[in-house]
Amino acid sequence: MKKLIILFLLSLFVAPLGAQQIALLKYNGGGDWYANPTSLPNLIKFCNSNLGMSLESKPATVEVGSADIFQYPFVHMTGHGNVLFTEAEAYNLRMYLISGGFLHADDNYGMNTYIRREMKKVFPELDLVELPFNHPIFHQKYNFPNGLPKIHEHDNKPPQAFALFYEGRMVFLFTYECDLGDGWEDYVVHKDSEATRTKALQMGANILQYVFTN
16 A cells, blocks of 8 residues: 555656556456547647646556556546456455545446446445536536536437545546436547537536546
8 A cells, every 4th residue: 555655656746747647447357448549649648738738649558556657647448348456456446545546437338337336336335326417527517507518319218427525526527317428539430419419528628627636
């Protein structure tokens, strides 16, 4: 534990020397963690252009149980299927999150049951809470008075945002029935309208802005 926290503290000193980098989470269980390969690069480009951020243009890939995770202030995960954390991975992820890190899981359809189960391993004492529409994450640079925008239809359910809070700080965000990552992808992938892609990118930018200012 002490070694992991030291690694995280060292990353705080290193990060300001250059552009910050965000990461994609590689996990086990059979789910396609690598889905939506163009989504994060497009979100990064949008945030750098519209929020004045200085993020590295290419995201890193980091494994759940790796000490390297402490280098990244924001980690994103997606997929359609099973997610499985070992006990050691769950512990490592917990240490990362309580030390100042943030995890955003975006359900690409089929992740819901599994991510809820695995995050209970990480924080057995916490329960996911649904964010109300007036939560600040929906009202950063871009205003979303009705909460998460609907990007892709799955089961005729409204989009919902759930979070885990550790000692008052949001450490985990789960976006469900929304599919933000699809909206971040290149136009040729899903051929979403410009309006749909824009609102997806704006909501993604809100998430990053909220994380970096809280």
